[in-house]
Amino acid sequence: MFAVCADPKAIEGLTWLSCYLTSGKHLDFYWSFVTVLLLLAVTAPAALAMGFGGAMAARSRILPLSLLGKGYAALVRGVPDIVFFLFFVIALDQGLEYLKSLAVCADHAWPWQGLEFRVCQEAKVPLGASSAFWHQAYGFALAVFTFALVFGAFAANVLYGAMNAVPKAQLETAEAYGMSHGQVFRRVLMPQMWVYALPGLSNLWMILIKATPLLFLLGVKDIVYWARELGGSKTQAYEYPHPDWRLWYFLGLLVFYLCFTKVSEIVLARLSARLSRGQATAAGEAMRRAGA
Amino acid sequence: MTCWETFNAYAFRSIGIGENLLPKSDFTLCQQFTLIGSGLIWNVYFGALALLFGFFLATGIALAKSARSPWLSKPAEWFVFIFRGSPLFIQFFLAYEALQMLPKAGIDVFGISVDTAWTTRAWAGALFVLFLNTSAYAAEIFHGALRSIPKGDLEAAEAYGITGWQKFTRIQWPTMLRLAWPSYTNEAIFLFHATTLVFFSGFPAFRQMGDALYYANYFADKTFNPFVPYPIVAFYFICLTLLLTSGFNAVNRRLNRHLPSNQTSRIRLRPNLIR
Numbered sequence: 341m342f343a344v345c346a347d348p349k350a351i352e353g354l355t356w357l358s359c360y361l362t363s364g365k366h367l368d369f370y371w372s373f374v375t376v377l378l379l380l381a382v383t384a385p386a387a388l389a390m391g392f393g394g395a396m397a398a399r400s401r402i403l404p405l406s407l408l409g410k411g412y413a414a415l416v417r418g419v420p421d422i423v424f425f426l427f428f429v430i431a432l433d434q435g436l437e438y439l440k441s442l443a444v445c446a447d448h449a450w451p452w453q454g455l456e457f458r459v460c461q462e463a464k465v466p467l468g469a470s471s472a473f474w475h476q477a478y479g480f481a482l483a484v485f486t487f488a489l490v491f492g493a494f495a496a497n498v499l500y501g502a503m504n505a506v507p508k509a510q511l512e513t514a515e516a517y518g519m520s521h522g523q524v525f526r527r528v529l530m531p532q533m534w535v536y537a538l539p540g541l542s543n544l545w546m547i548l549i550k551a552t553p554l555l556f557l558l559g560v561k562d563i564v565y566w567a568r569e570l571g572g573s574k575t576q577a578y579e580y581p582h583p584d585w586r587l588w589y590f591l592g593l594l595v596f597y598l599c600f601t602k603v604s605e606i607v608l609a610r611l612s613a614r615l616s617r618g619q620a621t622a623a624g625e626a627m628r629r630a631g632a
Numbered sequence: 633m634t635c636w637e638t639f640n641a642y643a644f645r646s647i648g649i650g651e652n653l654l655p656k657s658d659f660t661l662c663q664q665f666t667l668i669g670s671g672l673i674w675n676v677y678f679g680a681l682a683l684l685f686g687f688f689l690a691t692g693i694a695l696a697k698s699a700r701s702p703w704l705s706k707p708a709e710w711f712v713f714i715f716r717g718s719p720l721f722i723q724f725f726l727a728y729e730a731l732q733m734l735p736k737a738g739i740d741v742f743g744i745s746v747d748t749a750w751t752t753r754a755w756a757g758a759l760f761v762l763f764l765n766t767s768a769y770a771a772e773i774f775h776g777a778l779r780s781i782p783k784g785d786l787e788a789a790e791a792y793g794i795t796g797w798q799k800f801t802r803i804q805w806p807t808m809l810r811l812a813w814p815s816y817t818n819e820a821i822f823l824f825h826a827t828t829l830v831f832f833s834g835f836p837a838f839r840q841m842g843d844a845l846y847y848a849n850y851f852a853d854k855t856f857n858p859f860v861p862y863p864i865v866a867f868y869f870i871c872l873t874l875l876l877t878s879g880f881n882a883v884n885r886r887l888n889r890h891l892p893s894n895q896t897s898r899i900r901l902r903p904n905l906i907r
Contacts, residue, residue, distance in 0.1 A: 418866075418869065418870045418873055419825075419865075419866040419869050419870065420825035420826075420828045420845070420865075420869055421825070422825075422828050422829060422832070422845065423828065423845060423848075423862055423865050423866055423869070426845070426848075426849060426852070426858070426862065427852075427858050427862035427863075430852065430856075430858040431858050431859065434856075434858075452856075452857055457856040457857070549719075550718070550719040550720070551719070552719070553719045553721040553722055554721060556721075557832055564721070564722070564725070567725075568725075571729075584729075584732075586725075586729045587726065587729040587730055587733060590722060590725045590726040590729055591726065593722050594714075594718050594722055594723075594726055597717065597718040597719055597722060598713070598714065598717045598718055601717040601718070602713075602717065
C-alpha cells in the first residue's frame with residue numbers, strides 16, 4: 341500500500357507493523373467486518389418482517405393459518421439453531437437446484453441417487469462458469485435467508501406476545517367508535533405494540549449480533565475465517581513471517597463484539613425511553629410525572 | 633448387518649467403545665439413529681457438568697455483583713459482561729488458542745511437573761468454557777432475582793434476629809432460587825443447545841469421537857442428503873428439551889410448594905438461543 345512496504349523483509353518495528361496491518365489480505369479482513377454489518381443490516385428487517393408475518397398468522401382466526409404460525413415459532417425454538425444453519429444451507433441449495441432442473445434439464449431424474457446429489461450442469465446455482473463474486477453472493481444470500489428464517493421465529497414469538505399485551509380496552513374503544521378490524525390494527529394496535537415488543541426485540545438483536553460468527557460455518561469468508569487465516573503461523577516463504585498469532589486475532593474479535601454489544605445496549609436504552617413517551621405503562625407514567 | 637448388531641457396534645462409539653471404523657457406504661437409517669444418539673452422550677456430558685459446576689459459581693458471582701464493596705462487584709460485573717457480551721463461538725476459539733500457548737512439556741510448579749496437553753482436548757477445554765459461560769448467564773439471572781426479593785421478607789427476618797449467613801441460607805437463597813427458576817430453566821435448555829457448537833469451533837474431535845451434530849454433519853457430508861441426519865438431531869434435542877423441562881418443573885414445584893397455586897410462577901420457554 342505504501343512505498344516503504346515494497347520490501348517487508350528489510351523493515352522493522354512500527355513501520356513493519358503498519359505495513360503488515362495494511363497488507364492486501366488485511367484489507368480483505370477489514371472488509372469482512374463490513375460483511376458482518378451488512379448481514380445484520382439485511383437480516384434484522386427481514387427477520388422482523390418474517391416475525392410480523394408469523395405473529396399475524398398465529399393471531400389469525402383461520403385455524404390452519406394460526407396453527408402454521410404457532411408451529412413455525414415452536415419448532416425453531418425446540419432445536420439448536422446451528423442445526424438449522426447447517427441444514428437449511430444445503431437443503432435450500434438442493435431445493436433450488438432441483439426446481440431449476442425441472443425447468444431447464446432434459447431428463448427429470450430424481451436427483452438424490454445413492455451417495456450423490458446430481459442435477460445437470462445447466463441447473464447448477466450459480467452456474468459453474470459464473471465468477472467467484474456470484475458464488476460468494478449466493479452463499480451470502482443463503483445465509484441471510486437462513487438467519488431470517490430462524491430469527492423470524494423468535495421475533496414472531498415476541499411480536500405475538502406484544503400484540504396480546506396491548507390493553508384490550510383500547511381495542512374495544514376503537515371498535516366502539518366504529519373502526520373496522522384493519523383500522524383498529526393499523527391505528528391503535530400497531531403504534532402501541534412496539535413498546536411492549538422492545539425488550540424482547542432488543543434481546544433478540546443482542547443474540548443476532550452474537551450469532552454472526554456462525555457465518556463461518558455457512559462457508560462465508562467472514563471475520564472468523566480471516567482471523568484463522570491471517571493468525572496462523574507464517575514461514576519465511578511469506579512476505580510477513582510471524583509465529584502463531586491467532587490468539588491475538590481472536591482477542592481482537594472479542595473486543596469488537598464487546599464494543600458492539602455495549603453500544604447496542606446504550607442505543608436500545610435510549611430507544612426504549614423514546615418509545616415509552618406518552619404510553620400507558622409504568623415507564624410512560626414516570627416520564628409524565630417527571631415532566632409535570 | 634442387522635439393526636441390533638449396528639446398535640452394539642456404534643451405541644458407544646462417541647466415547648471410543650465398539651467398532652472403530654465409521655460407516656463408509658450403504659448408510660442405513662439405523663446407523664444414523666445409533667451414531668447420532670451415541671454422540672448425544674457428549675452433549676449431555678457437557679451440558680450436565682457445566683450446569684452443575686456453573687450453578688455454584690453463578691451463585692457466588694451473583695452475590696459478588698450485589699456486594700457493596702466495589703472490589704467484589706466490579707470484577708463480577710466485568711466477568712458477566714465479557715461472557716454475555718461476546719459470542720460463545722469466539723470464546724471457544726479464543727480458549728483453544730490460549731490453551732495451545734501453554735508449554736507442551738508441562739509447567740513446573742514447585743518442582744512438580746504439571747501436564748498441560750489434556751487442556752486442549754474438548755472434554756476439558758470446552759467444558760471449562762461452557763462452565764464459565766453458563767456461570768455468567770446464570771449469575772445475571774440470579775442477580776436479578778436477588779434484587780427482586782421482597783423487602784418485607786428481609787425486614788421480617790431481621791426482626792426475628794436472623795442475620796448474616798443464616799439469613800442468606802434460610803431466606804435469601806431459597807427465595808432467589810424460586811424467583812430465578814423459570815429463567816434458569818431456559819438457560820439450562822439453551823446451554824444444552826449450545827453444546828452442539830463445541831466440535832465446530834476449533835476443538836478437534838479426537839479419533840472421530842464427536843457429539844450428535846458432529847455425526848449428523850458427517851452423514852450429511854457423505855450422503856449429500858441433509859434431510860435425514862439433521863431431523864434426527866432435531867428429534868433427539870426435542871426429546872432432551874422435554875426431559876429437561878419436566879425435571880426442572882419438578883424442582884419448580886418443590887420450590888413453590890409453600891405458596892398458593894395461583895401465585896406460582898410457571899416455566900415458559902423464552903428465546904435465548906445463541907450465546
